[in-house]
Amino acid sequence: MSERDVNLKALFLGPKSENKDVYTKHLNRLFEDHSEWRKNYHPEDQPIIKRDDFKAEDFAMTSEKVEDVLTQLSIKLRSKSLPWHSPRFLGHMNSETLMPAILGYFAAMLYNGNNVAYESSPGTSEMEEEVGADFAQLMGYKxxxxxxxxxxxxxxxxxxxxxxxxxxxxxxxxxxxxxxxxxxxxxxxxxxxxxxxxxxxxxxxxxxxxxxxxxxxxxxxxxxxxxxxxxxxxxxxxxxxxxxxxxxxxxxxxxxxxxxxxxxxxxxxxxxxxxxxxxxxxxxxxxxxxxxxxxxxxxxxxxxxxxxxxxxxxxxxxxxxxxxxxxxxxxxxxxxxxxxxxxxxxxxxxxxxxxxxxxxxxxxxxxxxxxxxxxxxxxxxxxxxxxxxxIPYSAGGIVxxxxxxxxVISYFATYVFEKGMDIPALLGAFMLEGSKAGATAASVWTAHRTVPLNITGYGKLIGAGIEGAWNLHKHFENKEFMVNGKKVILHTLVQPDFNMLDFSFNEEGNTDLKVMNKLNHDFYEEASYVNGGLYDNDFITSHTDFAVPEYGNSPFSYVERLGFSRAEWDKEQKVTVLRACVLSPFINDLATFDEYMEKVDAAIQRKLERIYNRK
Amino acid sequence: MSERDVNLKALFLGPKSENKDVYTKHLNRLFEDHSEWRKNYHPEDQPIIKRDDFKAEDFAMTSEKVEDVLTQLSIKLRSKSLPWHSPRFLGHMNSETLMPAILGYFAAMLYNGNNVAYESSPGTSEMEEEVGADFAQLMGYKxxxxxxxxxxxxxxxxxxxxxxxxxxxxxxxxxxxxxxxxxxxxxxxxxxxxxxxxxxxxxxxxxxxxxxxxxxxxxxxxxxxxxxxxxxxxxxxxxxxxxxxxxxxxxxxxxxxxxxxxxxxxxxxxxxxxxxxxxxxxxxxxxxxxxxxxxxxxxxxxxxxxxxxxxxxxxxxxxxxxxxxxxxxxxxxxxxxxxxxxxxxxxxxxxxxxxxxxxxxxxxxxxxxxxxxxxxxxxxxxxxxxxxxxIPYSAGGIVxxxxxxxxVISYFATYVFEKGMDIPALLGAFMLEGSKAGATAASVWTAHRTVPLNITGYGKLIGAGIEGAWNLHKHFENKEFMVNGKKVILHTLVQPDFNMLDFSFNEEGNTDLKVMNKLNHDFYEEASYVNGGLYDNDFITSHTDFAVPEYGNSPFSYVERLGFSRAEWDKEQKVTVLRACVLSPFINDLATFDEYMEKVDAAIQRKLERIYNRK
The missing domain is CATH 3.40.640.10 (Type I PLP-dependent aspartate aminotransferase-like (Major domain))
Known part of the structure; x- marks a missing residue:
């Protein structure tokens, strides 16, 4: 291993908040930096919120309200969010996001630059220019x-x-x-x-x-x-x-x-x-x-x-x-x-x-x-x-x-940028949106500066997901579950091109496509908020349908491989599959993978049993 | 004052970080809530980042890199951001943002919901639905x-x-x-x-x-x-x-x-x-x-x-x-x-x-x-x-x-929402964008729940800006500055409809529009990053041009009031004005206003002197 390669385990809070201490330290330092920056802008200026203000009755009331609302917020977030930090979550494109990206966003949000105009965001506009150059380099654009x-x-x-x-x-x-x-x-x-x-x-x-x-x-x-x-x-x-x-x-x-x-x-x-x-x-x-x-x-x-x-x-x-x-x-x-x-x-x-x-x-x-x-x-x-x-939502990009x-797409607004003006990072004139968070640029910038866009950085991170999907493909392909005396077999769509694995369950011998589709939709319901819950769910995945209106007959080759006839396909016109996006940076490691797959297999077994017991 | 009215001073960090302690307390509590939530999702699961991992050489290297990059980030933010937290900043539409909004964003970013689909963000999707209902109520839509x-x-x-x-x-x-x-x-x-x-x-x-x-x-x-x-x-x-x-x-x-x-x-x-x-x-x-x-x-x-x-x-x-x-x-x-x-x-x-x-x-x-x-x-x-x-950037809205x-604008994507599906907050099918931060919804939701959208809440907050602009109009209108023996007079564009005041300087007796435009552009340069600096600037404002291509001859009435002829207008075809958006929640109070205007007046005097001394 080269000395310059990143260690992924130092970049995330971790599924069990293993890096909580260092995260807390950085968080407080960045907030401290901002608070003292405010205070020291013209240190001769007096505080505006004064000792007597803190004592006012309505000050206390408003403070209590802030606290109460934040408590409600935390309750809602903890009870109605997805536990994508765990390898038990193998569904939508969600996972841990990078510690430097979250901290970068938080810090820059305090300064609240608007990257539509350099004038409103000199620091974060320059960061976005650098990020744009990173993207161009990544794509091989000279x-x-x-x-x-x-x-x-x-x-x-x-x-x-x-x-x-x-x-x-x-x-x-x-x-x-x-x-x-x-x-x-x-x-x-x-x-x-x-x-x-x-x-x-x-x-x-x-x-x-x-x-x-x-x-x-x-x-x-x-x-x-x-x-x-x-x-x-x-x-x-x-x-x-x-x-x-x-x-x-x-x-x-x-x-x-x-x-x-x-x-x-x-x-x-x-x-x-x-x-x-x-x-x-x-x-x-x-x-x-x-x-x-x-x-x-x-x-x-x-x-x-x-x-x-x-x-x-x-x-x-x-x-x-x-x-x-x-x-x-x-x-x-x-x-x-x-x-x-x-x-x-x-x-x-x-x-x-x-x-x-x-x-x-x-x-x-x-x-x-x-x-x-x-x-x-x-x-x-x-x-x-x-x-x-x-990076946390929302951050898209175009190169x-x-x-x-x-x-060909430029517009100039007097108040934010003068045409021909020589400023280092003129962004707002050349994009579809207007006002935009400097914090997003800071978030991406902080991530890019920590994790290089090559095999020493993002290559390793993305490789972990690809290898995780590779491991999962091997683990799932033709796996058998015995449920109430029936054999349920797990089939995978294709050897993944990337880090996503699609799969479906079918009962051995079943040649009725509708029955298979129902089984997979039932499984999805157990493995999602619909029936399975969120925080109390032991395995979460997502699903999709490959249906004729969108896909034509392209999915038939998969359906055929599973033993269904063309007549079944023409009748049902869709196949329901489960969909696991493997973004976890940690299940490339076979020891971790095996440890968690034992839990995942047991969860799948329980879910299938619940479905069959309802029949 | 009604008991239910918010106290604005309890809602912001404050120009001198007066509310730093309570802010820090909430910040750490929200982070603690999240960290423990992670850990307690299937408490029987083992940590993935283990004791030995922390000791690895490349773990230490990556940790140091994270710290170094965050330090660079903080330096860039502190040296290249606008000090809009101070009443010395009267320019672009930037100011303090609400403490509950920033904390709400931060907390929800840790859970990183994607509001394009209920499935990926049950909690924050519901918050966005509530915010949408708030907007509709605000506009009087039944x-x-x-x-x-x-x-x-x-x-x-x-x-x-x-x-x-x-x-x-x-x-x-x-x-x-x-x-x-x-x-x-x-x-x-x-x-x-x-x-x-x-x-x-x-x-x-x-x-x-x-x-x-x-x-x-x-x-x-x-x-x-x-x-x-x-x-x-x-x-x-x-x-x-x-x-x-x-x-x-x-x-x-x-x-x-x-x-x-x-x-x-x-x-x-x-x-x-x-x-x-x-x-x-x-x-x-x-x-x-x-x-x-x-x-x-x-x-x-x-x-x-x-x-x-x-x-x-x-x-x-x-x-x-x-x-x-x-x-x-x-x-x-x-x-x-x-x-x-x-x-x-x-x-x-x-x-x-x-x-x-x-x-x-x-x-x-x-x-x-x-x-x-x-x-x-x-x-x-x-x-x-x-x-x-x-609210911090970026958060727009439509009602x-x-x-x-x-x-008429709906589209349905199989993987995120099924047409006709009965879920409580189906957002993604009905908007121009796709993936979007649940954190933004949480930020706005937290603000709305703390600060009601009526005269007891946002009405007070926005009233503070309107009254601040009213105070500024009275203070600036026809104000005179003696600079190198010349009298420079401050003119205001109109009595503001809202919380923005446009104004311009003209030297007494000057009837050359080009000269006035240059004076105001020079002033803008002194009162912005161009010549005046950011953190080291003692008064910051913004500027705009009212020019014939955009405005036709509408601005002539203002130019005429300042003593310029129609011929001057037809020749110059634009008037440069300075633009102060009064968003500070604190300069409605006349004591604070007067205290800061003394500083602003002195800063204006210094800037005008620098301009005149260069001539």
Whole structure:
């Protein structure tokens, strides 16, 4: 183990609050720092709340009320929150968050900067600029830029805003400065690459006027831009985004996924070509790195290769990577110098740095490796610090490949930023949101400075989850439970691309899909707040349905493997699965894993018995 | 003073950290509660971080790194944050935030609920539902609903999304279920009221299909919806919103403001009528309650009266109130039972509850009173807890008048919420964002439960700022400073509608507008980070420009009052003013006010001298 690698156990409060003392120490120091900072701003100024004020009757009453309400708050939080700090929780994308991130948020919240304007937040605005640079480096962007936003849905919306405005620029150029695009047909205008468009924008005399005539000014141009492709495994925010951005959900085309739940890129190609033959352009394609329900990683390298191939034929589409979930995992491929590690050196590096603890953990697949590598070729990437960044909610993020892109979505407000003003961190003019917490930037910054975005830091943290999922896959696959004399078998969806494992129970011999779906939904109810409780629940997981309206027939290969007929699938049209996102930083270790799996297995047994006893 | 009125001095840490002890006590208790909650979840489970782990060399290294980074964070925060806790800060919309709000955020962040789904956040989702109900009550909505969002820009975008999708429904009905709108012309379809449309939606057999054919599905329908009116004083987010939502900025019409910086409603009427004559409908009108640069309150009652008048003539527009800034101030008009206080009882109530301390404070004007009252007639309202809610960033909010409206923007994601599922707080399906911090809801909830949204709570808090601005207006108006033998006079823009005072310096006898603008910009630089510093600055304010491209000639009346000719205005085309948002809860008290104004006056004198000595 290299001396510079982080030790994950020093970064979290811990499932049993093992690091409580040091946490308390930091917490009080940061609060002390702030309190004394306040007091020492013009130390000659008198206190405003004076001795007599403390003695007032209504002061005591208000103080008591504050205390009472905080007590109620604590009761509500303790009785109605999820115990995701324990390895008994293997469900939604929740887990421990980083101690430095929570403390960073808390400290910065006291100073309450607003990162919409440098003037209101010099310190935290600079932190956000640094975080944006971290993101760009993580994605392999040489001239990139990034910022924090509310969440992945907003980042995705901002990405389609970028795509829409950029793609409509050539139409505006033709109106305002036709010399820039002389001789081009409308089809050619709608199939220019982002780079070509930005190069032309650089040459334009009055770019502001061109912007005004692009989709941002003339909404009617949106209708010409064509289709937006997403895989069936898309996050639902893509439909919302197409609605909001004025494209309309009718212009979203969903591409079937293969048996690994990755977008079928050959099918994508045929759809794009079929549209092109009808004169319909492709606005853009979304590749998903870490699908929400399966943790699947689309073959980004194949999407990029398709883009490059079609570009030679005069068809160009924008590529956005929705790596809200998987974005931070690119750090597992970067060495101490942030260089992408050659594939044949990966395993040795992982063992050297303790990214994986077990020699047998064989991750990633070739495709997953190539997919992460190719992210650097996309125009934009969504990355959520509040997912695999182990940052508390809400912290989303977006990264752009070419800083020049910012101009197509920029607005300037007199009171917060003057156009052309030379300040170090001008954020507010270049994002969808307005006011935003400097504390979020401080939280992410503190985490990044403590945990580097390479294999010595986040790589180790994310590796722990991937190895945990690997362990879980091995443990769950074909596991048998005897319940009231029946054999219930646990099946896993796929070997995970990332740190999520989907699974389902089926009774041996059952070929009725409805029965299996009910069993898994019943199990979910036992393993969630619905029937199982929260604090009093001994194993918690989440669930999802793969149904025809969203997935088409892609899930049939799984259903078939479990012994169901095509007729059953066509009748039931959905399969209910359980879904475990393995974010715990501690169950990569086999001793801990085994200790907890004994408890989890016993809990599963109890839950199944409760279900069968009700029958 | 009623026994139930809050004492503001017990609600904040205080400019000199006067309440540090009690703050520290609560902070540690909340952290203790959480730590022990973790430990006692299945107390039989073993610690995962063990004695030997603490002794590891890399554990110590990582711990030291955490400490070092937190030290760097604290240094950055203390050296690069604004000292808004002091009355020496009279600038941007920043000030102390409520102790219960900060503690509530901190506590809930430890449990890290995600309010997109009830399943991930039972406790904080319920808090957000309660907060939404508080908002609806505050606005006087009987069947309303609300939620927290990232900020005012997002709330405004969500509002125009509502307006766009609702207004396009009748066109979709004509396609999908023509019997619903039989015999209506396209003009009539585009001028149906929100209530009529929702009533028809209730009757529709397949509303999902109608939704699909509305603007959300078919972006091309947006082009038919017409114009979106905003006052010149609009927040710049309205241009962004029109861009994003696919309307295009070309469909935003700006209405001049009068000498009080309130929208000229007569002009609005004539613009709407002129458009109607050309067959162009009006999608909606934004009334601003608390303009960002002036704190002006539009005459909402006149906008509502115009809407009702035109509705009788077959012209209907959606009304949105952008009360991001002023929304919480509606609590100053609500009595202990949340009833709107009759105008003739206001003054007595204010004195009784200590909303104002000084008999001479005469607020509100008739128009401001009527404007706040009429908010209850609008379709949607933006309200930012992180502004006048004294909540830390980021916390925006939106309120809708009729819960049925939610369906036009709803999306359902399998993994977080099942359509039709009966859970108490289904938030995620009905908002623009996705994942969001439960901590924000907890923060606002804790504040609302401690500080009621009426004259006993927020009314007092906001009253303190309004009275502070009233005091400042009186103190600044025509104040003279002798600098190097020249007389520099301080002018105020208007008697504030709210708690913001704009002002500018001019040298006696100067009639060159450029010279005055430079003086004020120089002053701003001295009174901000640019030249004046932050922690070492003795008076901090903000600035803005009223320039022709945004304001037209509306600011000329102010410029004229200061003695500048029309020719000067036409030449310079802008006036630079300084901008003080009075959020301090403590300078309503005249003793405190006078004590600090002595310091502020001296600081102004020093800054002016520095400017003049450089000349």
């Amino acid at each position: 001239n990139g830029w990034g910022h924090i936003c509310a969440d992945g849905s907003i980042a995705n919306l901002e990405a389609i805003w970028y795509a829409r405005n950029i793609k409509s620029l050539p139409l505006a150029m033709q109106e305002v400065a036709p010399e820039l695009v002389e001789g081009k047909t409308e089809w050619e205008l709608l199939n220019m690459s982002t780079e070509e468009i930005l190069d032309l924008a650089d040459k334009a005399k009055d770019f502001d006027l061109i912007k005004e005539k692009s989709a941002r000014g003339c909404g009617q141009k949106i209708a010409k831009l064509g289709k937006w492709f997403v895989p069936r495994t898309k996050h639902y925010s893509w439909l919302k985004a197409a609605d909001i951005i004025g494209l309309g959900t009718e212009n979203v085309e969903e591409v079937d996924v293969n048996e690994l739940f990755r977008m079928d890129v050959e099918l994508l190609e045929s759809k794009i070509r079929a549209n092109a033959e009808q004169g319909i352009p492709t606005l853009g394609v979304v590749g998903v790195v870490g699908s929400t329900e399966e943790g699947a990683v689309d073959d980004i390298h194949k999407i990029i290769a398709l883009r490059d191939k079609l570009a030679k034929e005069g068809i160009y589409f924008y590529v956005h990577i929705d790596a809200a979930y998987g974005g931070y995992a690119r750090s597992i491929f970067l060495d101490e110098n942030y260089d992408f590690i050659p594939q044949d050196q990966l395993h040795a590096k992982y063992m050297e740095h303790g990214v994986f603890l077990n020699e047998e953990t064989q991750w990633p697949s070739d495709d997953t490796y190539q997919a992460f590598k190719a992210i650097s070729e996309a125009e934009t990437v969504t990355i959520d610090p509040h997912k695999m960044g182990y 752009i490949k070419d800083t020049r892109m910012r101009e | 069947n309303g609903w609300g939620h927290i969002c990232a900020d005012g820009s997002i709330a405004n975008l969500e509002a125009i999304w509502y307006a766009r999708n609702i207004k396009s429904l009748p066109l979709a009905m004509q396609e999908v279920a023509p019997e619903l709108v039989e015999g209506k012309t396209e003009w009539e379809l585009l001028n149906m009221s929100t209530e009529e449309i929702l009533d028809l939606a209730d009757k529709a057999k397949d509303f999902d299909l109608i939704k699909e054919k509305s603007a959300r599905g078919c972006g091309q329908k947006i082009a038919k919806l017409g114009k979106w009116f905003v006052p010149r004083t609009k927040h710049y987010s309205w241009l962004k919103a029109a861009d994003i939502i696919g309307l295009g900025t070309e469909n935003v019409e700006e209405v001049d403001v009068n000498e009080l910086f309130r929208m000229d409603v007569e002009l609005l009427e004539s613009k709407i009528r002129a458009n109607a004559e050309q067959g162009i409908p009006t999608l909606g009108v934004v009334g601003v309650v608390g303009s960002t640069e002036e704190g002006a309150v539009d005459d909402i009652h006149k906008i509502i009266a115009l809407r009702d008048k035109l509705a009788k003539e077959g012209i209907y527009f959606y009304v949105h109130i952008d009360a991001a800034y002023g929304g919480y101030a509606r609590s100053i008009f609500l009595d202990e039972n949340y009833d709107f206080i009759p105008q003739d009882q206001l003054h007595a109530k204010y004195m009784e509850h200590g909303v104002f301390l000084n008999e001479e404070t005469q607020w509100p004007s008739d128009d401001t009173y009527q404007a706040f009252k009429a908010i209850s007639e609008a379709e949607t309202v933006t309200i930012d807890p992180h502004k006048m809610g004294y 809708i008048k009729d819960t049925r409206m939610r369906e």
